[in-house]
Amino acid sequence: MLSSPTSYVAYYHSPVGILRLGGTDHYINEISFLDAMPAGAQTHLNPLLQQCQEQLMEYFQGLRRAFDLPVHQEGSEFQQKVWGELMGIPYGRTISYMDLAKRVGDPKSVRAVGTTNGKNRIAIVLPCHRVIGSRNDLVGYGGGLWRKRWLLEHENKIAHGVQTLF
Numbered sequence: 001m002l003s004s005p006t007s008y009v010a011y012y013h014s015p016v017g018i019l020r021l022g023g024t025d026h027y028i029n030e031i032s033f034l035d036a037m038p039a040g041a042q043t044h045l046n047p048l049l050q051q052c053q054e055q056l057m058e059y060f061q062g063l064r065r066a067f068d069l070p071v072h073q074e075g076s077e078f079q080q081k082v083w084g085e086l087m088g089i090p091y092g093r094t095i096s097y098m099d100l101a102k103r104v105g106d107p108k109s110v111r112a113v114g115t116t117n118g119k120n121r122i123a124i125v126l127p128c129h130r131v132i133g134s135r136n137d138l139v140g141y142g143g144g145l146w147r148k149r150w151l152l153e154h155e156n157k158i159a160h161g162v163q164t165l166f
Contacts (some may be wrong), residue, residue: 008046011037012053015060021049027072028052030144032121033143062158065091067125076117078104082116089130092159094152096134118142124151153166
């Protein structure tokens with residue numbers, strides 16, 4: 001019987017609230033937004049989560065535009081393809097859900113792309129916040145639209161020296 005890898009959890013107080021970081025010795029499998037620190041929350045920081053936390057700090061300081069972390073989340077072949085395409089969206093840029101559906105090879109899958117984007121458990125590193133509506137509007141974000149706006153404006157400011165995007 002195979003044993004599952006040891007899981008580690010850490011919490012990072014970021015400019016957009018508390019981030020829960022999760023992973024193993026081999027990959028990151030969670031970066032999620034919390035509105036409050038869970039009661040009795042304990043941090044179990046391994047070297048990979050430490051590296052993740054450091055890279056997030058650099059990102060929020062405007063020093064990092066791309067992440068160099070092994071990531072993994074369970075999902076169908078289609079979901080893996082969508083999440084893989086997220087990595088190709090340049091820092092400081094956005095694409096529409098339709099554009100993302102075209103990138104995965106099926107413009108008719110725009111709703112499935114949106115659903116898959118919403119199931120992304122590795123926020124910021126897999127930049128689902130860079131996907132917006134067809135009319136350049138902010139739509140759907142598991143962490144809340146205010147966080148999506150903050151992340152996009154942060155990246156836009158760093159990349160282009162412009163304060164606001166929306």
